[in-house]
Amino acid sequence: MSTSITPGRRESGRDYRQFLPLVQGATLIEWTGTGLFLAVSTIYFVKVAHLSTSSVGIGLTIGGATALFAALPIARLAERFGPKSVLIGVMLLRSLATIGYLWVDGWWSFLLVVSLVAVTEQSSPALVQAYVGARAPDSLRARVMAVQRTVVNLGISLGGLIAGVALGSGSHGAFRPLLIGGAVAYVIVAAVFATARDEGSAGSVGTTGVRQLLKDWRLLGFITYNALVSLWMPVLNVAFPLWLVTATEVPERYVGILYAVNTVLCIALQYPLNRCSNTTRRAWLSYATAAALLSCGALAFAAAPGFGTRGALLTMGGAVVLLTFAELLQVGASWTLSFDLAPEGARSAYLVLFNTSRTVANRVAGPVLMTGVVLALGKAGWIALACVLLAGAFVPLAALRGARRAGTALPAERADERKARTGR
Template identity: 30%
Template structure:
């Protein structure tokens, strides 16, 4: 292979292809940059500048997360009925507006109300966007598309954190408010970008079946439970590991930022490549099997770091970080494959809503569970988490087989016969010259799930 061919191959894995995937990727860049800003400044703003106690801030965000989970499925169902493109635009614009409310929160109750609106908007956005991707991207290309979205997301969160870090350096109330307003504006920019995506016709439910059919789909329910367990790998890295390093290992705490950098670089460079082969249900199930085993191995390595001298603890932590990011990427690939492949075409909004709910659930319960098990019991807590994720990964093929055999299910994307993509028509309100490359231009030049 020539040097030019190698360069093209590398570029193809790092740069989203022109058209819908690039537009959504750039929208995601703006969206996750907003997340990075909020993550880096919001808690300190509420606790130090506004004077709300850390306990109450945590409670407000927990209540908001619960509301967001309750909204997910109905919001996805609404996207199916009214059309996911327009639903995504409206949800993103609403998210941008309510996010600005963070800048003016002055009490616990105000913060709670805003958090409920923001996290409900997040759930609605994620569900409608998932349905939109199902409508405009062929089944066999969805996993690869989401690989690009996730790689770009890591860049977006990093960019937002850097911007937030500047605000933390100056440490002024006006600066914090300006950054939170900027986050709201970035959400709005991300939403307007979807006007460049073709309209997906709404679903017409002519059959005598329940409107929220996902709530009766037992194989899919089993899948989302397993997903909630595997999703725990994220908070284990971001919540449990830094406390473990500081309290239970001889390694310097400075190793933790290095681990985060390794994670970000690996996802940006390798997520698309790792996702190969997960396009169909069988491939997605295999990816999850491997993810469970790999994540269990990373838990063992992190646990070992607690009883080793400094140099060996650092080596175990770095090895665990590399193993963790591989498991994280395998889990993501399998999750995208099964989330779409186990859902009937035409109902992706509500199914993506339930899938998103499982992700939120896993992310919400893990910090508490990790504090109790890992910080409370030490290395044995890591082994418990490793065993849980190993079991969740190994059960993926069982769920796929159950879905195939269930006589009440129809319309999901079987591994050898990808389901048809609903016919789309160009948006009547987008510019006639909006080609794939142009769609990725000016409206999204700011920065990015």
């Protein structure tokens, strides 16, 4: 369904130029605050909060599951009050939850705080995307999101650098200013959005509600498929470093170097590669390509232990590059198609529900799949994952072919291509 802005609310050129720096500035502040604690969170949980690694893993998984259940009430709030108002509340709650880490003194308090953080972290990107959808012209939405994700990576990198410097002394007290800094950042983001012009209530147009969305097989199928192709997240964050350390002779320090390769490529290429998925057809093809690249990356990981140190490093590096391009294509395609499929009258609710696919991949099913199946089976696990992902690469092709046979794809594709060429 089309997601064009309601007549009478389309941004003028001047309004749009004012809106863009507001969103990107808020994004930089938000993710710099997130980066302050993201890279060192596990160290804090184990060495300062004195939790075991297994209890941390269980708590993070339960927190992710909590975020899934919280998606429905947040979607309803976003549908009723609009993305901006809910986003402000989410940021304030995220600030309180971040400060709450300072008082974690056991597993139950950790579970409470990490669940609140998971809920707010899941909700924030979807609400920002919905806000962009309400303010940006149709032809520029995916571009704005591409710039926004570049800023996200810059913010995480900046926050990580600050955290590295702050923790250089090895003092446990260095965590306190990092957590306070993150909490302050979220309050600032809430204040920035509070000063922005209201985009209107999401529930003020259209009649589609959350219950109708939950009965929409396209949404449910899209969530499932996006979760599959979003497995690059647990592969990169869980399976890759553990596989490098346990299955190859590559020194551990190369984990950070290969992560840096991923970050630099994301910053440099997210916006240029946006044109690969700026129409409906291109977005589906980007999904297919991303799944195929992930499959090749899994095979490269499987092959790496069979080489010497240098050969394994090069193979692992190649696998990380494949994962990075898959990440860039999948993320870009998800913006275009989620905007394209979202009903105008329930865009905010739709995007919040759709974003649960990333939570499933990154926080709930993904880590368990990586540690309990892929790494447990070794090479056979990587090969099995590659086969599943390769099969997933044919899903978008089948969808496009089915749409053509039904006679629904060609007009939409022509309109998409015309919009991409003219910018309107």
